[in-house]
Amino acid sequence: MKLHDVTLVLRPDMPTWPGEHPPRVEPLRRIARGDGANVSVLTIGDHTGTHVDPPLHFIDGADGVDALPADALVGPCQVLGYEGDDHISQSWLEGAGVAPGIERIVFRTRNSARWIDPDAGFDKDFLALDETAARWLVQRGIRLVGSDYLSIEPFGSGKLGHPVHVALLRAGVVIVEGLDLHDVKPGPYEIVCAPLPIRGGTGSPARVFLIER
Ligand SMILES: [Zn+2]
Incomplete structure (x- = not known):
């Protein structure tokens, strides 16, 4: 068994969505200052780094991050490798060899190369899913979909009203x-x-592992 930690390290100089500040870690207690322990206060946007979007992110009144079904978050997952330069579409997905019955799909694209360079800033030219791909995934009964940006x-x-997010x-x-996913090969x-189960949360940073057997 090989364990791949595909989580971005949270750091003050990491790229974030425009208008969202990076995480801040401020000392609350420090042994060096005579306190009994080291404790910090963390200030972080709930869509910072590796994170999940619950329905509430784009649908007012819908479920928050604490209501996400745990059985969707854990289980068999297919990593699909995408070499194209356009956004991922239904027509590409139809020929991509999606495993029958798979409920979790993660896309590895050229985006993942961005994470190798710790100084790379936010890149608005990242690859993503188009609306046809989102609808196809819904029709296939996919329960979790992951992107590398x-x-x-x-x-x-x-x-356009964020049609991909809303459809999913x-x-x-x-x-x-x-x-x-820069160090992860396509496959099962x-x-x-x-x-984190933040009550009514509009998102949450997540630790994500891919287990290769
Ligand atoms: Zn998000």
Whole structure:
């Protein structure tokens, strides 16, 4: 068994979505200052680094991150390798060799190479899913879909009403974003995706492992 930790390391100089500040870790107690322990206060956006989107992220009144079904977050997962330069579409997916019955799919694209360079800033030209791909995944009964950049949907989709997010979240598909797959080959894995159960949370950073057997 080989364990792949595909979580981005949280650090103050990491790339974040425009307008969202990176994580801040401030000392609350320090042994060096005479305190009994080292304790910090963490301030972090709930869509920072590797994270999940619950339905509430784009649908007011819908379930928050604490209501995500745990059995969707853990289980068999297929990593699909994508070599194209356009956003991922239904027509590509139809020929991609998606395993019958698979309920969790993660896309490894050229985006993952961005994570090798610790100084790389936010890149709005990342690859994502188009609307036809989102609908196809919903029709196939996919329960979790993962992307290797900070959104599952092309940059600038706000003016269209974020149709990819809305289609997936309306169907109860868990979206995982910000996966670092640069060291992971396409194929079958088991995924363990563990967001924090923040009550009514609009998102949560997650620790994500891919288990190769
Ligand atoms: Zn997100």
